[in-house]
Amino acid sequence: MSHSLELSAPIENKYLTTGVKILIAIFGVGMAFGLYRFLFGLGSVTHLNHQYPLGLWIGVDVASGVALAAGGFTSAALIHIFYKEDYHIFGRPAHLTAMLGYTFVVIGLLFDLGRWYNVWHPAIPTMWQGNSVLFEVGICVMIYLTVLYIEFLPIVAERFIGHSPKWIDGILRFLDRILGKIMWVFIILGVVLSCLHQSSLGNLLVIAPYKMHPLWYTPVLPMLFLMSAIAVGFPMVLFEYYLAAKSFNHPIDMQKMGKLARLVPVFVGLYFLMKIGDLTIRGAWGNLFDGSYQSIWFAVELIIGIILPIVLLLNQKVRNNPTLIFIASTLYIIFGVLLNRINVFLIAYRPPYKTHIYFPSIGEILVTCGLIAGLILVYRAFVTIFPVLPAHKNEHA
Amino acid sequence: MGLDRRDFMKSLVCAGASSLFAQNAFSSTAEANNFLDTFGVLVDTTVCIGCRKCEWACKQVNHLPNKSLEAYQDTSVFETHRRPDEATYTVVNKFDVPGEEQRAEYTKVQCMHCNHAACVSACIVGALKKDKQTGAVRYDSWKCIGCRYCMAACPFQIPAYEYHNALTPKIQKCGFCFDRLVTENTVPGCVEICPVEALKFGKRGDLIELAHANIASNPERYIDHVYGEHELGGTSWMYLSSRPMEEMGLLKFGTKPIPSYTEPLQHAIFKKFVPPVSLFAFLGGIMWLFRNSESANENE
CATH class of the missing domain: 3.30.70.20 (Alpha-Beta Plaits)
Structure with missing residues (x-):
């Protein structure tokens, strides 16, 4: 019985459901605004200006996208480095989410880059700029994205070996054999690269000490970004597992879900300790009561996004209920991490000569929604084509 | 500064990528x-x-x-x-x-x-x-x-x-x-x-x-x-x-200077690539240990 869950298989559900049609519509609207931006410039769609050069697309599509794709490297570490084979069923979906997540981070970035056609420049050695925090982020993301696709090749091989023309079959078998031997290098490399750029992402705005609100501005911001990313890995895996099970009508393996959920408060708890430790050492608690709108967002992040999910998941009853695990995970994902990235990149950023506060335009929001819809559509296509989600044939029979 | 660059170039030889690097890619802004x-x-x-x-x-x-x-x-x-x-x-x-x-x-x-x-x-x-x-x-x-x-x-x-x-x-x-x-x-x-x-x-x-x-x-x-x-x-x-x-x-x-807020960490990470390489080695060690202990468990 447990063995049947170890196998992965393409899902047999119909692709075009009502939900999918709605997603296609959202995707289409978003891309229409995206096209408009490419034709008429950033100023025609966004509320970006000389005061606020970074907006929703950087805060959400890029920075949050990278953080929320952390399930890929945390589950790779858990399953393949710490060898907890029990969690195998979470491995492939988490990896697919990371791979597609990072792909959409790059696509989202292209919308934001003024000279998007120069996106390859950081890869050219004569233009390397090692002092730039952004350079480290960029180069790590480029390599990591490649690593993620390489790690996906065995799944492609598994799907098409024995189902393809002879010459393709031969290539796949050859690749699969080579990769099988050296995959451990890519697995560890993926974790190292993730640690590097997840933390560097937090170092990005350390370059603006006079602009950032003191509740978030700290020299250890890179450590906080890394820890929160590590901590969001398993909640993301649980979040997706629950959603996939619900939308594809798959049974839920409560025992494994509960077991993984037990790890969440440990990591989120560590992040919580680092965060309050940092506030205490810097003597920044006072800023929490300065009445600024920043202080309210910080409180939301801390109480609803961090403390609440920890308290919930420490409770055995919550961990026995898949819906409650899903809710607790979602709280940390949305209010603990997504809100944190928005806070750091948008809310905490205070231009010295600002005339008004940045709020994203409808166009910016619709492009972001379109990209998220696109990501879900591609994910659904991938799990339909490739053996990613756990197979359930035995139970249906 | 000359020394920094020399140190850095040496580390690149170790990484086997020196020929690719722009010479002053890491000369500090600060x-x-x-x-x-x-x-x-x-x-x-x-x-x-x-x-x-x-x-x-x-x-x-x-x-x-x-x-x-x-x-x-x-x-x-x-x-x-x-x-x-x-x-x-x-x-x-x-x-x-x-x-x-x-x-x-x-x-x-x-x-x-x-x-x-x-x-x-x-x-x-x-x-x-x-x-x-x-x-x-x-x-x-x-x-x-x-x-x-x-x-x-x-x-x-x-x-x-x-x-x-x-x-x-x-x-x-x-x-x-x-x-x-x-x-x-x-x-x-x-x-x-x-x-x-x-x-x-x-x-x-x-x-x-x-x-x-x-x-x-x-x-x-x-x-x-x-x-x-x-x-x-x-x-x-x-x-x-x-x-x-x-x-x-x-x-x-x-x-x-503003660059001294971020560059020390940048240089610490990249200098001789010690932190990433050590992390790689550390994780490799863990992988090896756990793989062995897991297969030992299965043999029992």
């Missing part, structure tokens, strides 16, 4: 250098009459859309404190003098050409560079990817962006009239036109001496502070004033 021999401009805000001729000249020499010189006599623009934008590299703002209703003082705003520029440190492709001879912070739009991280990094909020240019948007800011300084061997357009010599061009070191001499001989006219001498590690453009520049539209800063 290196020790007083930039006394580079050029600078000393702005005397007590002399400036707010004629805005510098604004006009700037647009002329930089081929920006311009109005007639007469149009710049319009003083209504002083009702707000303006900022430079994608078509304006410099603006002059008016500040009332407390207690003296008839008199006003003016602050010219433009890129400060920081000695240790945050934008240069931030730029992902080295499109912004500090010129070692002139001190100008120059921009190469060909390299630029349009990420606007320089704008987030600049503590003076100077770089502006061509948000309405769809295909070839540029970062726009004062370039210190680099071509005039180097090929034409003359002074920046704004300095040349200033009718009251409120802008003095020269070697940065000489200007600092001049500024302190002026303060010493006119202690009632100036406060004893040269804005830009030490702010954020020093800037090419500096200001003499009757009161703190924070009251005249500039900002209060410490002396620590």
Whole structure:
């Protein structure tokens, strides 16, 4: 019985459901605004200006996208480095989410880059700029994205070996054999690269000490970004597992879900300790009561996004209920991490000569929604084509 | 700095990638250098009459859309404190003098050409560079990817962006009239036109001496502070004033250069690639240990 869950298989559900049609519509609207931006410039769609050069697309599509794709490297570490084979069923979906997540981070970035056609420049050695925090982020993301696709090749091989023309079959078998031997290098490399750029992402705005609100501005911001990313890995895996099970009508393996959920408060708890430790050492608690709108967002992040999910998941009853695990995970994902990235990149950023506060335009929001819809559509296509989600044939029979 | 580079090059040989690396990819933006021999401009805000001729000249020499010189006599623009934008590299703002209703003082705003520029440190492709001879912070739009991280990094909020240019948007800011300084061997357009010599061009070191001499001989006219001498590690453009520049539209800063907030961590990570390589080895060790213990468990 447990063995049947170890196998992965393409899902047999119909692709075009009502939900999918709605997603296609959202995707289409978003891309229409995206096209408009490419034709008429950033100023025609966004509320970006000389005061606020970074907006929703950087805060959400890029920075949050990278953080929320952390399930890929945390589950790779858990399953393949710490060898907890029990969690195998979470491995492939988490990896697919990371791979597609990072792909959409790059696509989202292209919308934001003024000279998007120069996106390859950081890869050219004569233009390397090692002092730039952004350079480290960029180069790590480029390599990591490649690593993620390489790690996906065995799944492609598994799907098409024995189902393809002879010459393709031969290539796949050859690749699969080579990769099988050296995959451990890519697995560890993926974790190292993730640690590097997840933390560097937090170092990005350390370059603006006079602009950032003191509740978030700290020299250890890179450590906080890394820890929160590590901590969001398993909640993301649980979040997706629950959603996939619900939308594809798959049974839920409560025992494994509960077991993984037990790890969440440990990591989120560590992040919580680092965060309050940092506030205490810097003597920044006072800023929490300065009445600024920043202080309210910080409180939301801390109480609803961090403390609440920890308290919930420490409770055995919550961990026995898949819906409650899903809710607790979602709280940390949305209010603990997504809100944190928005806070750091948008809310905490205070231009010295600002005339008004940045709020994203409808166009910016619709492009972001379109990209998220696109990501879900591609994910659904991938799990339909490739053996990613756990197979359930035995139970249906 | 030479040593840093040598160390770094050595580490690259270890990594087997030295031939690929741009030689100065890691030479620190925060290196020790007083930039006394580079050029600078000393702005005397007590002399400036707010004629805005510098604004006009700037647009002329930089081929920006311009109005007639007469149009710049319009003083209504002083009702707000303006900022430079994608078509304006410099603006002059008016500040009332407390207690003296008839008199006003003016602050010219433009890129400060920081000695240790945050934008240069931030730029992902080295499109912004500090010129070692002139001190100008120059921009190469060909390299630029349009990420606007320089704008987030600049503590003076100077770089502006061509948000309405769809295909070839540029970062726009004062370039210190680099071509005039180097090929034409003359002074920046704004300095040349200033009718009251409120802008003095020269070697940065000489200007600092001049500024302190002026303060010493006119202690009632100036406060004893040269804005830009030490702010954020020093800037090419500096200001003499009757009161703190924070009251005249500039900002209060410490002396620590902005790049020293982020670069130490950058260099610690990349220097000899020790942290990433150790992490790789550490994780490899864990993998090996757990794989063995798991297979041992299965054998039981």
